[in-house]
Amino acid sequence: MTDRYASFVQSGAGRALVKRLGLPDPPRLRRHNPGDPLLPGPVLLGAATGGRLADPVAAILTAAGVDVRTGTGTAPPAAGRDDSAAADGPTAGHGAAAAADGPAGRDERAGNGGAPAGGGTSARFGALVYDATGITDSTGLRQLYDFFHPQARAVLPSGRVIVLGTPPAECGSPREATAQRALEGLTRSIGKEFGRGVTAQLVHVTATGDAGTPTSLEATLRFLLSGRSAYVSGQVVRVGTGPAVVPADWNRPLAGQVVLVTGAARGIGAAVARVLARDGAQVVALDVPAAGDALAAVVNEIGGTAVQLDLTTADAPTRLADHLAERHGRVDVVVHNAGITRDKTLGRMDADRWDAVLDVNLSSQERINDVLLERELIPEGGRLVAVSSIAGIAGNRGQTNYATSKAGVIGLVDSLAPALAGRGISVNAVAPGFIETRLTARIPLVVREAGRRMNSLAQGGLPVDVAETIGWLGWPASGAVSGNVVRVCGQSLLGA
Amino acid sequence: MTDRYASFVQSGAGRALVKRLGLPDPPRLRRHNPGDPLLPGPVLLGAATGGRLADPVAAILTAAGVDVRTGTGTAPPAAGRDDSAAADGPTAGHGAAAAADGPAGRDERAGNGGAPAGGGTSARFGALVYDATGITDSTGLRQLYDFFHPQARAVLPSGRVIVLGTPPAECGSPREATAQRALEGLTRSIGKEFGRGVTAQLVHVTATGDAGTPTSLEATLRFLLSGRSAYVSGQVVRVGTGPAVVPADWNRPLAGQVVLVTGAARGIGAAVARVLARDGAQVVALDVPAAGDALAAVVNEIGGTAVQLDLTTADAPTRLADHLAERHGRVDVVVHNAGITRDKTLGRMDADRWDAVLDVNLSSQERINDVLLERELIPEGGRLVAVSSIAGIAGNRGQTNYATSKAGVIGLVDSLAPALAGRGISVNAVAPGFIETRLTARIPLVVREAGRRMNSLAQGGLPVDVAETIGWLGWPASGAVSGNVVRVCGQSLLGA
Secondary structure, X not given: OOOHHHHHHOOHHHHHHHHHHOOOOOOOXXXXXXXXXXXXXXXXXXXXXXXXXXXXXXXXXXXXOXXXXXXXXXXXXXOOOOOOXXXXXXXXXXXXXXXXXXXXXXXXXXXXXXXXXXXXXXXXXXXXXXXXXXXXXXXXXXXXXXXXXXXXOOXXXXXXXXXXXXXXXXXXXXXXXXXXXXXXXXXXXXXXXXXXXXXXXXXXXXXXXXXXXXXHHHHHHHHHHOHHHOOOOOEEEEEOOOOOOOOOOOOOOOOXXXXXXXXXXXXXXXXXXXXXXXXXXXXEEEEOHXXXXXXXXXXXXXXXXXXXXXXXXXXXXXXXXXXXXXXXXXXXXXXXXXXXXXXXXXXXXXXXXXXXXHHHHHHHHHHHHHHHHHOOOOOOOOEEEEEOOHHHHHOOOOOHHHHHHHHHHHHHHHHHHHHHHOOOOEEEEEEEOOEOOOOHHHOOXXXXXXXXXXXXXXXOEOHHHHHHHHHHHHOHHHOOOOOOEEEEOOOEOEOO | OOOHHHHHHOOHHHHHHHHHHOOOOOOOOOOOOOOOOOOOOOEEEEEOOOOOOHHHHHHHHHHOOOOEEEOOOOOOOOOOOOOOOOOOOOOOOOOOOOEOOOOOOOOOOOOOOOOOOOOOOOOOXXXXXXXXXXXXXXXXXXXXXXXHHHHOOOEEEEEEEEEEEOOHHXXXXXXXXXXXXXXXXXXXXXXXXXXXXXXXXEEEEOOOOOOOOHHHHHHHHHHHHOHHHOOOOOEEEEEOOOOOOOOOOOOOOOOOOEEEEEOOOOHHHHHHHHHXXXXXXXXXXXXXXXXXXXXXXXXXHXXXXXXXXXXXXXXXXXXXXXXXXXXXXXXXXXXXXXXXXXXXOHHHOOHHHHHHHHHHHHHHHHHHHHHHHHXXXXXXXXXXXXXXXXXXHHOOOOOHHHHHHHHHHHHHHHHHHHHHHOOOOEEEEEEEOOEOOOOHHHOOHHHHHHHHHOEOOOOOEOHHHHHHHHHHHXXXXXXOOOOOEEEEOOOEOEOO
């Protein structure tokens, strides 16, 4: 469960050797601790001409205590070093939508490139955030270059790059849809290029309804900027129109929520139970009776309650619904984490392996959802969060059963999200990549090392990274996020 | 431009060494030659209970001269060895929709697995084709196991696995949409598992309109079964309702069509010109004046005509339109292949590199499309085929400009396809992975070897593989295929 190579690399002797030999250089990722500021430095906020989001974003960030700089990219003074020096523009709220189309003020650093470096002195922004909604034609994409090129080295380690766009399907012309779709090529390349734990995302913000208001966007921006999203990179997140309820305290975004976590006795499930309890949830932790002791330990640690139940039995959904109805009267967030693997190539796979994996990982989720929804135990503002897998996206040798079940989970999200939008219930999934658990620790060394390093962050993720992502999707404030499958994979090379 | 390792592996001494050391084992892929039968052996056709496509598919294949077997998987006699032995079922046209839900007739080979093997005696089918449209719930996915498990070793080298499904967005219930989406996990896993040049695809066939008829599906089935699709695997292809015109001769599916190919002087573009001319097209080959000699050589070889034009000049679209109008009166198929790279990390990239790549690879395509469409030079039944890239899907370090332009091409397909459906014009793209060209030959050895081997076929593709795929998308018979981005990447591990 430990990445000894990463520990070594982060030591003094290790650093020297890594540099000398050109070995993979996994950075220590910034992770969330309650009370942390959102970012380790100021945000540089830019916008293409005519963008609709820079002002609301500036308002959100400023209210969140972030130091917001605007303009075309003149670097601010090094954070924490010379804060009294004159900033180069208004700090927030106005001017944010200024066009990034002129060369004025751009500092020339064409010679020092975007290659990963061990924290050069030019890195001074916690995040670069760009409102690209104003780009309506491919020729307008040049504005991206004008904003990002001078700042390619100016992002602090574990900093963030966020580009905001319009969902292509909502665009008014093929030209606009084409340009908006092009943004994805930029953010995915930046994720692979910037290094040092910097992540890059594209956020598609709907232009319909009340969307684009601070309320609907705030949860997603806070998640993506914070250490909560340490292992999420290269993703496209869609923010729509669902109702969002801002918490009284952003350090307890799940305060008062009743959360069910299946498969909670160990691994990712136990991390989910811990993180959600830390964030204020009343956790109902479920696992099979055989895992009773481990489940009890988790529950005692976090002050939740335990349910021992085999989800594949015929009466499990009803028994679970009865339990939730009697004890809590409802369940606000359902985290379908329980899952198994039974790997074999298809020719060697007996039918029991197929059936068990499909039933635990997919069909039992459907049966539980149906009963909970039919009995209206999931109230308006409820959240379904399922666990898919990178194998469900890309397929995997020896996992026809597992990949089929996890691809089905994506179908469940795609189909249930619109079906439940009218009830104010969001449906999303996470798709973990290589996560350091008891299971991955058993993988042979060479395969394990390949899995760990073949991503933009050059390391495996931790269960807490998956848990934080699930937590965000479960927040009352995340109602505008539905129908998403968010990979927690450090932008793994693997894909479909 | 040659893969010496693959040649070595395919030699006698190489084979022995590869087996001994467990080295990558790139198979020799079956490629198309005019007059070839579609497949090297019979098709085993199965269907889930209630499927709507098995009968039309059986009719298409039988008419195409394919030996169609049906049932739950009793293997036929070895092809070419004992053809007089009794077959195990009706050969076509009826019984194809029988449920694959019983164990009867399944041969037991659970012990010999699906691992790649050097052509075992059990491999007797040219393709396994399964109509999964009848699966309306995750519990019905078991039928996939029942069909594929006993045949996992029964597919001939360079054989085909095709699963036919319903587009999840068209499904009547979340349960059905979930099960249909799950199919993708199966086909992608099979593509990674079966080895020996076997490819696997999921074909989503619309249930609306006239779709599902032999006419709309035939082109896609012929392409995917044939050697034309040698380097296409792990894809999801959507077949919709556009009008399809069946050719008089399937060996000349582009007979009489006027085809424009940009960037035709060398590499992939030259291969496109050759393949499309071979298939009956009148090719108008375009390239910049500086490539005039190479362009002339291509044109002389194939009997086409040459246009020397720099597409980035302001009057290029008009001059091109004038030329096409005067010489041909129309252009049936436009292949936007011209493209450039100017790689640098974003911090080191000068503005000229950004602008040139975006203009050549994306904006010029848009300008040309606009003029050709406005002047109605692309008639009903016309085809736009663009070249995207795996970098446009996954992003790439050092290619922010290129990836942005190629992601934009995907947006162009997504947005123009519905916009032009009413005019009967289809819009699609190919996204090549690692293709052996002059350019890839210059990549340093280790990086080149990684790119070549990191896919399910353990080798790079050839320009002809991209050309064949473009050709299929250009056929008059492919009118039901629009809005697709088809990767020609051997199911590369790389993805988004």
